Amino acid sequence: MSVPFKLSRGVLKTFPPPIPQAYAWAAKYVPTIERPLLDMAQGSPGYPPSKDLLDALSSAASQPSTARYSDVLGDMPLRRLLAKEMEIVYGEGTRIVADDIALTAGCNLAFVATVMGLADAGDEIILPTPWYFNHQMTLDLLGVETVSLPTNAAEGFIPSVEECAKLITPKTKAIALVSPNNPTGAVYPSALLASFAELAHSRNIALILDETYRDFILDSPPHGLFTASSTPWRDYLVHLFSFSKSYAIPGFRLGSIAASPAFLKHVEKSLDCLQVCPPRIPQIALSTHDLLPALRPFIRSNAAAIAARHDLFRQSLPSSWIIGSQGGYYAFVRHPFGGVKSNVVCQRLAEEMGVVSLPDGFFSNSQVGEAVDAGTWIRFSVANVDDDKIARVCERLKESETRFRWPLTP
Numbered sequence: 001m002s003v004p005f006k007l008s009r010g011v012l013k014t015f016p017p018p019i020p021q022a023y024a025w026a027a028k029y030v031p032t033i034e035r036p037l038l039d040m041a042q043g044s045p046g047y048p049p050s051k052d053l054l055d056a057l058s059s060a061a062s063q064p065s066t067a068r069y070s071d072v073l074g075d076m077p078l079r080r081l082l083a084k085e086m087e088i089v090y091g092e093g094t095r096i097v098a099d100d101i102a103l104t105a106g107c108n109l110a111f112v113a114t115v116m117g118l119a120d121a122g123d124e125i126i127l128p129t130p131w132y133f134n135h136q137m138t139l140d141l142l143g144v145e146t147v148s149l150p151t152n153a154a155e156g157f158i159p160s161v162e163e164c165a166k167l168i169t170p171k172t173k174a175i176a177l178v179s180p181n182n183p184t185g186a187v188y189p190s191a192l193l194a195s196f197a198e199l200a201h202s203r204n205i206a207l208i209l210d211e212t213y214r215d216f217i218l219d220s221p222p223h224g225l226f227t228a229s230s231t232p233w234r235d236y237l238v239h240l241f242s243f244s245k246s247y248a249i250p251g252f253r254l255g256s257i258a259a260s261p262a263f264l265k266h267v268e269k270s271l272d273c274l275q276v277c278p279p280r281i282p283q284i285a286l287s288t289h290d291l292l293p294a295l296r297p298f299i300r301s302n303a304a305a306i307a308a309r310h311d312l313f314r315q316s317l318p319s320s321w322i323i324g325s326q327g328g329y330y331a332f333v334r335h336p337f338g339g340v341k342s343n344v345v346c347q348r349l350a351e352e353m354g355v356v357s358l359p360d361g362f363f364s365n366s367q368v369g370e371a372v373d374a375g376t377w378i379r380f381s382v383a384n385v386d387d388d389k390i391a392r393v394c395e396r397l398k399e400s401e402t403r404f405r406w407p408l409t410p
């Protein structure tokens with residue numbers, strides 16, 4: 001299909017959205033009652049929003065005032081509540097105020113607006129590889145060069161600060177990290193994030209930290225960046241968050257940026273063009289009667305259930321499938337088929353076994369940056385399914401070993 005007028009170089013360079021490709025494979029599977037399709041592809045909450053939130057959403061939707069435009073950076077009541085909530089998540093000593101917060105139509109849009117505020121076409125942003133595909137696609141669309149910082153299974157897919165420092169050039173505008181990571185699930189230790197903060201601060205570049213999955217870390221605050229006095233966070237950090245997973249409302253499109261008000265002044269320019277204002281229904285629902293803080297037990301119980309599901313997945317996986325790392329929503333798994341690329345494995349798993357997952361080729365590529373051991377990894381979204389489906393997926397993976405008739409890696 002060709003377009004009879006000229007297109008941007010950015011859009012021509014950008015890869016097509018990968019998730020529809022996985023679902024095109026899945027569409028070829030013929031499900032039965034005994035063998036339904038088992039979808040572990042998209043990072044989509046397998047649990048509904050809380051009843052209180054559902055009620056608040058419908059009540060907000062039925063108010064005529066909700067239909068109006070509001071502030072570019074979002075409504076103050078929710079910005080205030082989110083700032084307070086972050087003080088709870090990041091622990092004592094955290095100082096974040098409403099003026100440090102912008103609300104966005106989802107975290108992806110927060111990333112686009114942030115990059116528009118930091119980089120021009122031809123500038124560089126460093127991404128650990130494998131990367132979250134929408135981050136890399138955004139850079140391509142905007143003509144910003146992706147500089148790949150490879151990570152590997154032996155190091156738990158944790159990026160090296162020393163290697164990152166070597167990649168910084170006069171064109172570098174930011175380092176963009178995701179923790180817990182998509183696709184690897186790796187949770188970056190607090191000390192590592194402190195070192196990245198130090199590096200970014202000392203080289204006068206921004207550290208973009210996407211913490212879409214931060215609420216799925218159970219045991220401690222995700223890091224101490226917001227409390228550190230040596231490197232004040234507003235001097236280098238652009239923090240991104242999504243309401244999609246924690247509150248199970250991906251379709252309502254709400255995300256946030258926490259950064260200095262001075263930086264947000266600039267981001268406001270792109271947000272005005274991209275969103276005019278963030279979606280009002282979820283903003284109003286989450287701030288009416290201070291609902292946001294009341295949902296923390298809902299978040300904690302889902303996080304505990306997903307952590308238990310990760311354990312179940314690890315225990316149930318056939319022994320020839322090796323987990324490289326696990327956390328947040330995802331497990332990154334080495335498939336057992338010697339010499340067969342993971343995109344071919346994922347295609348057959350979807351079409352013949354009814355198990356939908358994503359190959360590492362969706363999160364790296366030879367043009368921009370190849371993953372270490374490319375072709376051997378598959379991402380499973382553990383949060384999409386219930387415990388029963390986890391067991392069924394693992395049974396079918398075992399079955400695929402004989403059915404596919406490919407040699408197994410010894």
Ligand SMILES: Cc1ncc(COP(=O)(O)O)c(C=O)c1O
Binds near residue numbers: 105107132178210244
């Ligand atoms: C790292 C990361 N950032 C952002 C998003 C998108 O979030 P939102 O739905 O808020 O745009 C996702 C969704 O999968 C993600 O994994």
